[in-house]
Amino acid sequence: MAYIRLNKHYIHQHYLALGIIEVFTLVLAAWLAVRLPSVLSGESLFAGIDVGFLVPALIFSVVLSCCTLAMGVYISLVREGYASMVLRTIVSFFLLGSLSLYIVDLITSGNLFDSALLFWGVLFATLMVFLIRALFISFVDLANLQRRILVYGAGQQASELLNRIASQPSRLGVTVVGCVPAGSEPVEVDPQLLLRPESSWLALARKHDVHEIVMAPDERRRDKGTGMPVQELLDCKVSGIPTTDLLSFEERELNAIDVDSLKPSWLLFSDGFRVSRRHAWAKRLFDVAVSGVFLALLWPAMLLTALAVKLDSKGPALYSQLRVGLNGRVFRIYKFRSMRTDAEVAGKAVWAKENDNRVTRVGAFIRNTRLDELPQLYNVLAGHMSFVGPRPERPEFVEDLKQQIPFYDVRHKVKPGLMGWAQLKYPYGASVEDAKNKLKYDLYYAKNHGFLMDLQILVQTVEIVLLGKGVR
Template sequence: MSYIRLNKHYIHLPYLFLGIIELGLLALAAWFAERWHKVMSESASQWVSAPEQWTSVALFSVVLSCCTLSMGVYIALVREGYSSMVLRTLVSFFLLGSLALFVLNMVLGGELLAQGVIFWGVLFSTVLVLISRWFFMMLVDTAELKRRVVIYGAGQRAQTLLENLEPEKDLVGVQVVGCIPSGSEPVAVDQSLVLPTPSDWVRFVKSQTISEIVVAPDERRQRDGGVFPLDELIDCKLVGVPTSDALGFCERELGKIDITLLKPGWMLFSDGFKYSKRRNIAKRVFDLGLAGLFVLLLWPFMLLTALAVFLDGGRPVFYHQDRTGLNGKSFRIYKFRSMRQDAEKEGKAVWAQKNDARVTRVGAFIRNTRLDELPQLYNVLKGEMSFVGPRPERPEFVADLGEQIPFYHTRHKVKPGLMGWAQLKYPYGASVEDARNKLQYDLYYTKNHSFLMDMLIMIQTVEIVLLGKGVH
């Protein structure tokens, strides 16, 4: 098994192990930086007690680890190569990490983390982490780390699963060995992937070093007289080769729920889609505290944004729309106006397009920096939104999408948010097909949402904001 599940969210072990190793390297860098700073400053009074020392080491390590996640460094290492990873590491450590540690040092009174320790710690951390990743890429063949998977089924369901895996083939921890047709179902997959039905399944999985069998036939009831190989698959399971269904496999590997494979019964009997009063209270307290803190810290930026919008296009400075929230209830969302005042002259809702001509000069900037979203902190304080959740959509679009896309209204079973899982995984949606694809990630969040997942989404959203991804 190359993954574990924490709070219902799947985490692949290679990423987890690499993160743990680097966390140790960051702690080592902080420890060494403290001693180096003593030598350089000829001071004998830095971090006088062991508890304070290890608190500082832990704080330093956690902050830089979060910065690494926020810039998508691990994904860049696999998808974009070593040079892109180096650039993202430099940004995450020297820009985000140094700034975050500086602010924390001010908040803590400057007693736990001396500025010299921050400087040397970031420098040593960068060197250690880059060297460790270089050795990892030189010594480890990532293809050899992938689990070998065979799909039982070669029809349309199997083809859909392969199409889902293709865009993420460099990131997922599996390699599809081939597809075994089920009965006489029409073959829809590439012929090069079709494998003959094994006469001895146990011998087959051992000889091919198969790690998992994904069951994805178009029809499990063999109408042509064939028999579903239940006993054979159980034998494989007993020798350590588990089976999984296509929907669960897609959820685990890709972080989404494929609605083309989804059936209502699966939603009803799955281990997700649960209500937790304790979690809802904790999330509400967290939202109130964080929204209040952001208002205190960001009010100067909100004031400057309002002034810029007014000077660029006059009144109104704010823009409001009705959106669909929890359980389908409508509420009014607020933004700084980024489009012309006549953006919807006919009074009809219009999808935002790439390089939309209706966006003003100031509007383009505040959209790229997400400053236009800051008034939604009011919606969070009011309880209509949360920090993390599916992005709320306009009722006009919801009515249309609900008719065209199955299970669309399920995304309204959780409170909408300022940021979401779909925004991390899929670009800006501007069509029915985009809404269909984003829904698969929203359903994953609706099913598996937890405090841990919310934290991961918030950390990774930093990259989206800094790089201006998903902005139209």
């Protein structure tokens, strides 16, 4: 089974074919949208076809296709099912796609797309791709599109990997076919998953239709003459069955970097952590533009929030705290006050708790709706924070966490943000263990962040705000 790699994700060859078909479908949707007014006035659908229309139609198709990829629509079809794909498609076409088409039209002086194409084209495109994907599912067994992996190792690391996969089966496009014990390590996985090569690793991999071998032994050094089967694994690799280390596999499939398995050498030699002046300027421009738009739209809500906080309890409407930012620099963050003024009488930093009794009535509402975070738009405009990035933590907590969690300071190598990858993937952190789990996602963001990832986080944060996830 053939795959292509796109943005650190593997896409099956069937998806490549589906994507090509959809590109032409989107061109057809654009043509139907432009011809609709003439058809309604009595003309034939095929009358007056203008070849010059192909340029805006192709741009329309490319823009919506890019939005589809940015929202992970194809991946979600396998990992999350048809319903999730529908939701992602609606967001990618009607929100991200329409906005992108409008911006492209502005750049071209408003002469590229007409109003019929911007409205009816997106509507027709949505309905047509839903039909095509429904046909795709009826002809292609989605279970066959999942990557079948064989794990080398059956000890603690392998067991923890299987638990992480089992904890979110609907989010992963992988199936574990079995585990091969490494040397004399104690077996900690389900005995029913144990496999042993009868003649060779290649024969075993072909017998179980393995697409990839994941290396998860507890000990990689030679053990009393029994070491890693390098030659066997090399035979598999040259036969088209790649071998992947545990960290790289989890980064790709779980979108996280496991802190417990992390070694400095992996951080040094793996790709990512790229920083350039051009990217920094582009990110800063994005931050200023988005923050300016939000301020222009939300200032009435901010005014009402400040008034509600003042009327609900004694004290100032705004609340400030010191937080740790880029390269460990400390800055002052601003929020609407959601707790009583005596929340930290002793002056000692305290983790927020679930159903915290220090939260006021208005405070509970603005925390659930994220309205308390709106003053941080000033921090973004001032350059202390980015719109997207790891959430900044208090200096008192940072000093403690750096002592207890390895590589914690790496998250400070990117500018903190108003919203982050960890907030999408993990609930509110209120302990050292929570901070450790969130660090997995902060490290992933620090390593792989870019414009498309920032845009994805921005769009998906809408779900967090609407459903009140991860709030305490």
